[in-house]
Each structure stands twice: as C-alpha cells, then as structure tokens.
Amino acid sequence: MRDIRDLRIVVTVLVVVVGLLAPLLPGVPDPAAVVGRPWEAASTAHPLGLDRQGRDVLARLAHGGWWLILLAAAAGTATTVCGTGLALLAWRSLRVEAAVSAVTRTALALPGILVVLLAGIFLPAWVAVALTMALLGVPLSVRVVGSSLAAQRRSGYVRHAQLRGAPPTAVLLREVLPSAAETVIGDAAMRVIAALQLTVAVGVILPSGLSWATMIAQGMSGIRLNPWATLGPAFAIALIGAAMAVGFDALSDRIIRGREHPGAGRAARSRQDGVRVRVTDEQLRRHRGAQEDGVEAGTLRVSTLRGRTVVALTHLSVVPGEVLAVRGASGSGKTTLLRVLAGRPVPGFRVSGRLRVPGRVRMVTQDPGSTLSPQRRVGRAIRDGRRGFSRAALCEALAQVGLAEEFLDRQPWELSGGEAARVAIARAVLDDPPVLALDEPTNALDAASRDLVVGMVRDRSERGRITLVVSHDSVLVDELASRTVDLAAPGSPAGPVDGTVLPGPAGGRPPRVSTSGTGRELLRWEGPSESSDPSRGPVVSLRSGEIVALTGPSGIGKSTLLRVLAGVSAGSGRLRVDGRTASMEDWSWIPPRDPAQRALVAYAGQDPVAELGPLRSLVSSVAQAAGSDRRRAARILARLHVPTGAMRRRPGRCSGGQRQRAVLARALASAPTVLLADEPTASLDAASALRVRAELESVAAAGGCVLVATHDPDLVSLAHRAIHMEHPGQIEEHEHAM
Template structure:
C-alpha cells in the first residue's frame, strides 16, 4: 500500500477505531455530569460539558460506535444485494429491465423524505425500519451501477464459455461475474458507507427512533445546538467526527480506485493477447518544464480537414487496393472527413535500397519539401527502449526506431514478443510493475515518461490515439455507436459521424446499434472510427487487420494509407505479413525472431495484393475422410462418409426486427471439419452462439447423435450436451481471477464427474493433450502468451468431452506459426477423438489447409457451399470472391 493511500485512509481509521474502542477509552461514564451545562474545556473535561453538564469527550467516545455500526450494516447490505442483482441483471435482460423500473420509481421520492414518511407513520420500526427503507431506496440505484459494470464482464468470452458449458445462474453470478467486480464493489461499499452515515445522522437529528446505544454523534449535534455559542465543542466535535469519516472514506475510495485501475483515461488502454502487456499505471518521472506544447490541439483544429483515403492523384503505389478501388473509396467520402496531420519534420532512418525497396522509396510523404532536399524531423523517436518484468526477465528491447510524419511503421513478431508493450510505451504506459530498464520514448516533442500526470493525460487526449487488440472491450456495451463516436469526436455533427462509419465500411444504420449487436469485425471498425474522429497526429493500432475478410482488409489498409498520405503517423502491429509489407514504410520485427534487436526491414514492393494463395490444399486426413456435408440443401456433391453426428436445420434468428440468420442447414460427421466463412456481420458468430446455446433462435432444429437439442439460450443450464465453444479472443476467454488448474478443474468435476483427488492428474493430461507443460497449471491468464491462452481455452472445452467443437476465429490474434500449431493440434484432436469441428474464420489459407468443406454466409444466408478446393477454385457468388481478395 503506497503512502498516499495510507494518508487518505488514516483519518477515517483513527476515528473508526476510536469509536469502536470508545467506551473503554472514555475518561467518564457517558451520562455522568462533570460540571455546569456548556462549561468551558478544562483539565477534567478536555472538550467541556454539554447541555446536561456531561463530558463532551466521553459522550463523543460512547456515541460513535452505534452510528458507524448501523451505517456499516446498511452499506454492506445495500452493496451486497445490489452487486448480486446487478450481476443477475447483466446476465438476464428481464431482471435488468425490472431494476431500471425500480430505480425510476425510487427517483420519484427523495430518500430522506421517503424514510421520514415511513418511520413517522411506523414509529415502532426503529433501526430495522431504517435499514429496510435504506435498502428499498438505495439498492435500485446501486444495482444499476453494478449492472453497467457487470455488462462488460457478462459479455466476455469466459462467461460465454461457462454458459455454453451449462453452468447454472448462481455459478455465473458468484464465480464468474462478481469476483471480477472487486474494484467496483470496494468503491460502492465506501460510497454507501458514507451515504449511510449521513442518512443515520439525519434520521437521528430528526428525532426518528434509529439510535444504537444511548446516543450518537447526530443526537449530540441536535441536543447541543442551542449552546453552540457557550461551548462550541459540544456541537463541533461530533460534527467534525462525522465529516472526517465521510471525507476520509471518500478520499480513500478515490485513491484505491486509481490504484487498481491505473492511469487509464480516454485512451482506453485495454488488455491484449500478448502476455507481458498488462495494463498498469503510467510511469511518471520528472515533470516537463518546457511549457508550450508543440502541435497543440488549437493549432491542429485550425487546419482544414482533408479527405480520408487517396484519389487517383498522388495514389500510394504500395497500396494493396487497386487505383480504381481507391478512387471509389474517395467517391464514397465527398464531405472531406479526415484526420489532420502534423507539419513537423524528418526521419533519420535511411531509405531502403535494393530491388525490393520500391514501396518505401515511392511512398508519398506530403510533409517532405523536395525543393530543399530536407527530410522532416521524426514525430516519434524510440531510442534504446528496454523493459524488464518483475523477475528481471527482458520483456522488450533494446529497441530503437523513428517515425516521420505521414508514414506507416509496422511491428511484427510472434505472440508474446512484446509488440503491445512497445505500442503502449508511446502512451507512457508500461505493464503493471514492469520498470523501464533503459531508453527514451519521444512523441510529438514530448518525452512521454517525463510527463507529469496532468500533462500526460492532456498528451493522450490531444496528440495520440490508441486502439487495442481487443477493441470490443473498449466499447461501452450500454452505449449506441453514435454516442460512442460523439463522446470523443472533435466534430459531433451528424454528417461527421456518418462519414466516420462510412470510412470504415459501415452504414448509417450501424449508428443506432449497441456493441452487443455488432460482429467482432464490426466492433473493430467502430473502434477504428472512434480513433479517426479524435483527429490526432499519431495513431497506434494493435492488430487493425485481424479478424477481417479479404475485401474489408484491403479497404481498411487503403484507409490507413490515405490517412498517412495526409499527414497522420501510424504505428501498427499484425501477423498478416503480406498486407503489412504492402502498406508499411518500415517493418520492425520484435522479439527473438529478429536478426538483431529492433531490426528495421524494408517493405518489399513485390507482394501481391493480399491475394489468396492456398498453401497446401485440404489436409490429407480430411480429404481421405471426405469430410462434412456443408449444408443439406447446398452440398454440391454427395460422398460416402461416416454417420452424421450433428445437424442444424432451418435455423432462423433475429436482432430486433432485423433477420440475421435465415434457413441455415448444415451437418457434421465424426472427425470432420466444416468452415463457416463470410464477411464481417454475415451472421457467423450468431450461428455459433445459437448452436452453442448462448442465444435464442426464431426457428429451426438441432440434432446431436439422433437426439434433439432445444434451441435457445437457457437450454444448458446445469448440464453439458456435447457441444463446446472456444471463443474468439484468447485473453477474454479466460477468467483473470482463476489459475489454469481452476479453469480446467470446474468442467472436469461438473461435467466429467472426475473426483477432486483425481483432478490434478486429469488436468495434467488435458494440458498434455493441447501440448502445454503441466507447470502452467499454476499460472494466471496474464502470465501466458496468446498461443498458450488459446490452448488453455481449447483444453477447457475438451474437458467436457464434446462431440462438436465450435472454434470462433481462434487464430485471428495469433502469429502464423502459432496459428498453424493450433490448427495442427485441432487436426490431431479430431483424428484421435473423433470430435467434429465447426471452424469460423476469415483466413482462407487456413480453410484450404484444414477444412475439407465450407459454407459461405452472406447477410445471414448460405449462398455457396461444397468441397473447399472446388469452391475456392471456382467461386460463383460475389461474397465468395470478396473473401479471396
């Protein structure tokens, strides 16, 4: 506990301890007169006497415990009940609606007035009546706060995985959601305690029967108010005691909230898939005395906006989108919505040379003055950055690079190499507890680690924008997209917001949706739109092309190229090396795979336009089996195959009045692998959630091994049914409060019926099945790499011995080597266990290499299906062509 926390909490602790021990510390009995009424302080009565001649100090020591105990009881009851109700509301929409109605009703009557009316008409209620009334009026408000906080937890991958495995509502509430609301619980408990102190004091002051003990501080204030001029301490002493408790607890709650959350502000720094990249407090050093800020927001706002994307003139020769497509992008944005760039100067990085250097050498740099031959000064300078973990192991470094205005720099490397750590360093934030061993980071003229807290927050608001690897976690699930954009936009007008969503490939209709109504790819685009509307000179994007289909990936890449051409400096990371090399001016490989630390690689100009190139074709095992029927009415060719173990027929689903799935038919045989592909928003994840039992469907039927399965989100409460889901994001897929052993032990005991004493051995076997070392069982998710987390999520699903395994974009956040390893592992599992796989992905190379058959979704319908090799070789529908761009 740091010194500031101790100082914030110390006054309240002193008063509370004094109140609790008061009767034993009091020099006189509380009711014994020691002098004349309102006598001045003396050696016998340090604070003088009250209206009955009693020692004020003794009465003060006797009167505190009752008030504080009653306030604590009220605070605990209100907070606990509200926390549980809020968690239930986040998991059950009807309960949430009921809580909102109760809150609206409670708002009609002021709390004190309501309690006054009840207790005056029910004088025998006493303390119990006050507690009941406090809960009646306090719980709805507090529950709404918890419901808002719990909604993000309830939408996380580990909660969905628990629901898909048949966990009961009490388990979801008390084991999955509530433990991850600790910070909110602590803050609310402190606030409710302060509120309860005031409430009990007010009730006592109004002569309501609410006293525990012979009297309390509020009664002292009431009874001695007439003598405040004779002996002020008779009134001031209890008033100051109440104020100290209230103010000190509020300060302590605020300080503890800052400590647990770190210096997170509008940048919305979130968790990522890299193991070292945990959110932590900003590392502040000596304050910056420079005074004026270069590239101030006022100066930048005065600039004329420029169009997003480039036209035919000055087109980026390295773009992975054709000139015609780029021109079409410009035509779609006639209003000139854009991001202004910096006018600062030049890079010390030598231009790449050789036959593969065309991209970097031909890259349009509008800030470059060709007439003078000078290059612009770098806007980002990372010099010798080295970061070490608490154990002394090196997380990153040493790493050095520079970025000129209007350029794109890409970080590549395997999962866990520290890419996200480097990107967050530009924001002045390092992993929790990780010291900056050496080096400096300068952005837009600021040495970020030397900024004081206020300057650092202003820097993050005005100079730099960060979009994390899991952008969905940065979107408030209760807000509509319009509000999410408007809260950070410089221009909040409707045309500007429309232009922002159109720039990232979304329609105006998406402005009315909430994050829960968007696909993963659509959430990623909304997060990017939020970054664009802030109009900062430096844009930091962690995996911006992950989880997007081919055509959209090209569009987003073209958008980034257009932003850079107009002055925005972009640092991005990614595993799609072909796309990255096509758009980046410099590529920096981070981690052990680099030839040297911080090696800068030229961007080759010979890459194809993100083209689809099947590497190996379908796996031999899949081809020999003649895998799955891609849809009963859509399969082009019938093959002799094992009996069907799972079938979905006529699946229909809607969100509001919008149909998102229509007449979906598909089937799986034992050991088969069927790919479900399509553009973002086509309905892939909705289909997976319907099959997994996480959401209701409007109609259709599911059959597993000739057994009918109920459609709907409540079908598996309390039991498993042979279908397991592996969620998309490996970080959010695991409960951060649980070790790997705890994560795997639950399904083993509940579904597998494994005795507690046999669980460790079975956990070791599961880890071995997914090629992880048994020592990892004691680790928490943040101590694992992205690939390790994905394997643990897979092991958890396998613990339930499923017949069908649904894999939702499980390789999108992984580097190619790790993704290939995961898919090879799945091939082995389905061969050994006969598990059928339903693979949802945008990676068509992965589909060609591991799935013998596929179905293509477009706007909720199957538009094409059949043998993978045949469909990809001769696509008929435009939706299929778009995936192969």
C-alpha cells in the first residue's frame, strides 16, 4: 500500500514534468512550421497527422501544454491559499466570520457561466482565469475549509492550546490548520483541476497561441479528416487532470497518515513479536453443536504493512450463546483482534487466514461518542438509516441500557460520556444482531448502568446470540465470559496480564498524605443556589495534599463540573484559585486573561480522541505542555508505561489506553497545582491503572491536589474524601478513613 502511494506520486510528477518540459526535448520539431497539406492523416513521418494549416499535430501537442499547466496550478493553488486564509480569519473572529459569510454568499449567487463568458471575451486569458477563480473559486474554498475548521472549535487539543496561553496565530497555524490539512489538500485538488478546465474553456472561447485549448477549437472543423488534431489535446488535458487528481490524493494520504517514525517498527517488534494467544475452554453453552452458525477462525494472522505480527491465532470457534472475552495489556492488540473477529476492516494491517462470521455483526467501539454524528439527534443515530423501526422500538432499545424516551430528541453533544456509550450500545442491539462486538463497554458507566449491560449480554446469550467483549474489567469478564482469549506481549512495559502488576514510580507508591481538610485551600468554587439563600449552593473545596473523588451516576454532570473548574466550559458561581478570586467569565475566556493563574490548573479530559491533536505524535502533544521539552515529555510518558514506539506515533495509530495515558501525561507535564482528571483509568489494564494512581498520589504528595471523576472503585478508595453527585447541582461529601 505504501509502495503504491509512492508510485502514484512518482507517476504524477513524471506526467506533469513531461508536459512542462516537452518543448525542450531533443528532436521536437517547430510547431509553427508548415510541413504538408492541411488535415493530412497520420503517417510514419507525422504520427498524429497535420492540422488545418498543415502543421504537425504532435509538435503542437508537445509545445501546447506548459502554459496551460502552469496557469492552472498557479490559479488553483492561489485560490485555495486565499480561501484557507479567509476561513482561518473567520474561525478566529465571529465578526470576521459574519462578514466573510455574507461576501461568499453574494459571490456564490453570481451566474458562473456569465462570468466565464464575459471574462473570456473581454480580458486576456490569464486575467480571465485569475478573476473567475477569485470570484467563484475562493468563496467555495472558504466554505469547504471553513466547515472543516468549525468542527475544531470545541476540540480538546485546541482548547488546551488556548488555555495554556498560546498566541492565537500559533493556535491557528500549529493546531487548527494541520488538523484541516486533508481538507485543504482536497480543496486544492478541486481548484487546480477546475482552473485547468477553466483555462481550456477560455482558450476555446477566444483561441490564441499554441495551447491545447486553441488546438481543440481549431481542430473541430476538420475532426472527420484528422480526428487526432482534436482528440490529441483532449486526451492530453484529461491525462494531466487525472494525474493531478491522483497526485493530490497520494499527497494527502502521505501527509495526513504519514509514516511511522523510523525507529517505531524496530521498537515495537521487540515488544510485540511472538504475541501468544491462549484460549481457555472453561464452559461451552448448550448450543455446542451449531458451529456452522458461529464465528470461526483458523490460522489467522494480523500483521502490520511491514510484516510485523500483531496477533497470531491457530484456531478459534465461537458458537451461538457464547460470550468470548478478549483480555490483555494496553496496546497488545485487543481492539485489532476484536475488529478482525467481527469481520470489520482493520486499516493499516494485513489479515491472512480463514475467518467465517455469520450474518449481521454490530460493533460498539472504545470511543463511542466519536461515532455519533453531531448532525443527528439520538433517535436518528440509533435508527442509523435502518427502516421499519418505530419510535416504540427505539424506546425499547434505550430502555435496555437505562435511558428514557426523552433522550431520542437530544443532540449528541448534550450527552455525557456514559450516556453516549449507552446510546451506541442501544444502536447496536436495535435489530438484535447474531454477533455483537463490544470494546470496553463499561468504561464510562456507573454501577447501575453496568448491571444493565451485563443483563443485556446474558439475555442475548440465553437467546443463542454471540457476544465478543474486550475489557480490562476482570469482574465483568468473570461474570459474563464463557471463554477468554488472553493476549500477552512478552517484554511489554505494560506488564503481565495474569493479575500481576508492576511497582509504581521509584519502587512503589508515594506515601499517602493525610490532610483531613487542614491543608491550604487551593481551589474553591461556590455554585449558584436554586433557593433565595446563596449560602445553600453547591461548594467544591480542594486543599493541598489531598485526592478527592467525584462520583455519581452517568449523565449527572461530573464532566461538566470538571470542565467548568478547568475553564474549558463557561460556568457561573464564584471561584477562588490559590487564594485569589477569579471571575467565572474571565476563567473561561479565550485567551486567558490571567495566564499565571490559569497555569495552576491542568485538565485531563475523558475523550482522548478529541483531546489529542490528530497529526501530532503523543510525545509532541505532551511536549507542548512541557515547554517544548521532548525529553521530559518522554520521561513522563515512560512513567505511565507508554512504549517508546507508541510515543512517536500519532493518536490514530495508538491503542485507546495509550491515548488515555498521553492525555494525563500532558496534564502532568505542566506541573499543575490543581489536577482535574476525568475517568483517567477507564481504558487501562491493571498495571497501567496502578501507574496512573501512583502519579495522582505524587501530585498530592508534592503539595498539590487532585479532583478525579471516576466510576473506578479502586480510584475512589484511593481518595481522601469523595464528592457525590446524586442530582444535578447537589453535592454531598464523604470523608474516607485514613
């Protein structure tokens, strides 16, 4: 695949260079010389015949492309550059956005054919092309690129850059623009090809010179006598256009997906070669004899494009009624194996061997929120284009995961992480598929929601349905699994997978600091009161040396509270940070009005897909918060057991657990006084979760404080006290025994 991509670029460059430099090739005759009778047919001396004045068509073809190619490339590229620049300015300022939107609407209302005809008749060709592309092409580029940029306004990595005080221009050029690079390159391809066609159209309207457009216009009158006088330049234009399209596609593929760091393959090989899969037959359901209806894999091998084996499986069959659990350390290939067993494509990997998957398969990914379209309400998202399902059927699917009918009319961005996960599960079980694949289904769920998912899977099993589950939750696996597949990567720094864990930093956990509420108050938030008495509103107080757990049902507002305290979302109430009052309006202002005060607080969000820049490696994202010190960033990632090879990869090439640890590492890299973490252990194996807990204790031991929203009972037990939210806006505190 990589070789094919490189070959496409080479072919594109070769075709364009030949078109530009053909007049300089030795032996190319003078295109203006009359060498025979008009419209003479093709011969040995003149392979494409002669035109209406007796000139050699092949010679004219060699000389007629360079000007057209240069003009199209210049006009198309300039159009995209101007459109992208205006889109960036509009993204930065709402006033500029309104003005640009009004101008582009007016420009797009112009009749395009009339603009082309008037420009082609009254202006020189190059001026006509430039003016037409400016009037018609730039507004389209603004709209196309602007739509891509708009999706990044609420992205975690952009907000993180803004809140750390990065200049607006730096945010635009380093965060926003690279993330829209694929759209920009695609737009450039469209504009260059449009400019090519426009140049041809203008040349046909008023033929002049020796260009291919002039050849087409002049050759039409004798197309029956010598069709090559017209078809030759037409084929050349089509070839150049196709080559440019292929080249831009290959360039986009190369830049956006990129190559792994040269050392990544070697580093990963030492950790993941020889991955062994152990299948333990514990209990087989009563449907044992119906193997023809189950999932069956034989001599299955999943490898990277460079040939490195990720998972090798000799034989595995899953019969109706079984629940197969896949376990292993973060980054060991669990999600990859699940996608393969579910019959789903695995980008970036080769799959060989024999696999049979019966009927329909539905899959719930590890990051379910990212699979919900922001343009669709929950009801449409659950239906997912499938017909024949009434509103009652949608309500029944929601009821299986504990959500009420009112959720059907909500927008995805109104859902919490746990609610988005349950909506994704409801979408998957709507049509009762024979095979259901669940990747970390209970990550963001409270105990009650988790029990509902367990009950749903058990009900499927009793009805003879197959369920494939990837989970770090050993209790969940023990409750549900008929059999387990353990992926063990010998030598992986993520640690063994058989229940043992590695010690924390510096040989063990730092001593737990007993504060009992006597430490210095680092952050205090007094929320608005629903009654007339302002003193009865919710209060959050964080003191030095303590870890505070924020608990409550999914969707109750835990993540929202963290985002307000972090300044990521706007909020109300009164806030004091390190003894100084901070206006809630100023606290969420972009850029920060008090960067020094804002730097005291760091936030690690729940969704690593949205939190990390898609085109930055993990170490690069962490280094942004570490003063561009990549060595320090690498040390923090190593403390969290992120493999060296994974550090150098982009988030899309890493496992969910590796991305989650990178988000926490970025927060730790700023050496915060107050650390706000949202479900930091949700996607982690036991060894990695222990490392995370040790790092949280280190922050408290250094005199800082940690507020962590979690459903993890081990993390709750680590906290000095807990803040419980049973209802929105109502907070109850519970002191833990030391």
